[in-house]
Amino acid sequence: MKRVITLAVMLLVAAFAVEAKAQSSQLVGKWKIKDISTLADDGFECTKYTITFDADGEGEADFETKGKVELDDQYTLYMTTELDVEFTWQVSDSRLSLSNIDIEIDFDDLSITPYSEEVNQLLPMLKEAMLADHQEHKEEFTSVFFDMMGDWSVRFIDNDILLLNNEVYIRVR
Numbered sequence: 001m002k003r004v005i006t007l008a009v010m011l012l013v014a015a016f017a018v019e020a021k022a023q024s025s026q027l028v029g030k031w032k033i034k035d036i037s038t039l040a041d042d043g044f045e046c047t048k049y050t051i052t053f054d055a056d057g058e059g060e061a062d063f064e065t066k067g068k069v070e071l072d073d074q075y076t077l078y079m080t081t082e083l084d085v086e087f088t089w090q091v092s093d094s095r096l097s098l099s100n101i102d103i104e105i106d107f108d109d110l111s112i113t114p115y116s117e118e119v120n121q122l123l124p125m126l127k128e129a130m131l132a133d134h135q136e137h138k139e140e141f142t143s144v145f146f147d148m149m150g151d152w153s154v155r156f157i158d159n160d161i162l163l164l165n166n167e168v169y170i171r172v173r
Contacts (some may be wrong), residue, residue, distance in 0.1 A: 024091045026156055027053045034168040043067045044081070050172060053089055059098070060083040070114070075119065077126075080109040096154040098166065103142050105134045 030052045033039070039046035044067030051061040063083040066075050078091045083105050107130050110123045134141065155163045160171040 007120070025055070026159065027089075027091060027096070027154070027162070029054045030172040031162065032172050034170050038167065039065075043069065051169070057088050057090060057118065059087050059089050061087070066109075074114070076113050078109070078113070080105045080112045082108065082161040091154060094153055094155060096152040101142055104137065105131070107131065120150050146166075 030050055032050045036046050036049055039049060044065040046063060046065050048062060048064035051059065053059045061083075062084070063081075065083075066079070067081075068078045068120045071077050075165075083103060086100075086102045088100045089096060089098050107127050110127055112119050112123065131144070152165045157163065157168075162169050162171075
C-alpha cells in the first residue's frame, strides 16, 4: 500500500510539472493587451504595449505613452515616453512571476505650448534632466514597476488569448 501511495504522489508531482511546462511553452511569444485604453493615467495615454516571453525564461515589455504635463499656469509640456522593460519569468500553477527587472526610458517628441523660441531651446536640456532623474531614481522606479508587474495570475482562454490579472491579451502573429 505504501508503494501505491508513493507512486500516486510521484505521478501527481509529475503531472503538475508537465502542466507548468505546458503553460510556459504556451506563454512563449509576443502578446498585446486587447484594450490599451485601460492603461491611461494622469494625462497620459498608452499608445503601444507589447510583452514578449522568450523560451529561455527571459522577456521584454515595450511601452509607449503620449501625454502632457502642466509645468505652470502658462506652459504645458507634451511628450512621448518609451519604456523598454527586460525581465526573467517563470510560471508556476496559475501564477506568472517576473524578476530581475531592468527599465530603460526615453523621452521623445518634446514640445511646449505656448510656443516660444527661448523655451523651445531649453527642450534638449529638459530631456537630459529627465533622463538623469530617471537614472538617479531608477531603483525606486523599478521597485514600483515590479510591485505593479511582479506577480500575475495567468489563465489561457485558448492558444491566442490569455488573461493576465484579468486583462485580456492577444497573441501577436
